[in-house]
Amino acid sequence: MDLGIAGRKAIVCASSKGLGRACARALAEAGCAIVLNGRDPEALARTGRELREATGVKVGEILGDLDDPATREELIAACPDADILVNNNGGPPFKPFAEITHDDILKGVESNMLTPIALVQALAPGMAERKFGRIVNITSSSVRAPIAGLDVSSGARAGLTAFLASAARLYARHNVTINSIQPGSFATDRQKSGLARTAATRGVSVDQARSESQARIPAGRFGDPAEFGALCAFLASAQGGFITGQNILIDGGAFPGAF
Template structure:
């Protein structure tokens, strides 16, 4: 299937590792011109050198004015505004709902809402004017079914999901789609860190925690990053033009709901 992404410009946030990297690789493989971004400038440059048509745009999305600087750098490096914007970034610390503090709320907003909304505000006018745009947020299965022990993340990601659903209806007639892609347990450093935190919290071994987690997934395994990247690339492509306002799960059947 031709995804119609050849020559399209894509800005992928936090794409030097994990799900962001998997998405950047998949988009580049489809012919998109990808801005690889992240705080690790050396890693961004190394990955961009591997991918056809990719450019490195080092930067800290969470720094003051970080979103503006990142967007301006991407526009300059890509030679124009992005047709595809993939929102991604780190999540808040683990924690229970009963223990959420006002500081946790502030952190959730600063990590999962404020920079994302600023980037959308910068990219959206051009997408609407050109009659084509793809806004895709890498979320969490916690949007569909809140995850125990990740209350701050559940809070921030649900707020972003609500905003994106509202936005999708407002811009659909302009050729801009707005979707979320929700990973389950994908084999990334982030998931490994969560398994380690759960092991420390419960006094069990990391491998025991991981084995129990795999047993809860109908597919019987963690997902591969490239499987997630393929789903992301499809949602950013032309064949997905009639899919908007949707949260698609890539979770091996983990969430037991349609």
């Protein structure tokens, strides 16, 4: 399927690995020029090199933490006329509710709510003027079904979702869409670290923790990041112009709801 976005320009945040990288790869395969971002210089350079070799598209790399306004300014300067923005950022670490501090909450809100909002505010008006824009926010299935220990992440990402709900309707008439994808359990480094923590806490092997976690998912497995990237690319496509203000769950059926 031709997604109709060859030659478009995309900024993909936190894209040196994991789900962000998968989104960058899918968009590059669709013919988009990509601006990558990450905090690990080796991982960022490796992803940039791999995308260029695999797809032949133009790939830029902006090193830095998105919570730093200077990094965001550099990212925007690298692609001020972006057609596609994929908002992604590292989530707060697992922490029991009783141990969460005021500073933890502020940091989580900064990373997972205020930072993506700042990028949307900077880029959406230009998209509207050019009559094409696709904004995809990577949030979490915990927005829909909160997970104990990830309270800060759930709260901040839910705040982002609610905050942008009206903006999605505001920009729709200009062919600019704003949606979020809510990932469940995917085979990423973050998932591996979570399994290691669970195994250590319970005194079981990582393999056992993995098997038990997969068994709780109706699909019987973790998601492949490429599946996530494909969904992101479709939302960014020309054909995705009538989908906006939506929060799309991709979790192998783990959320037990009818709607």
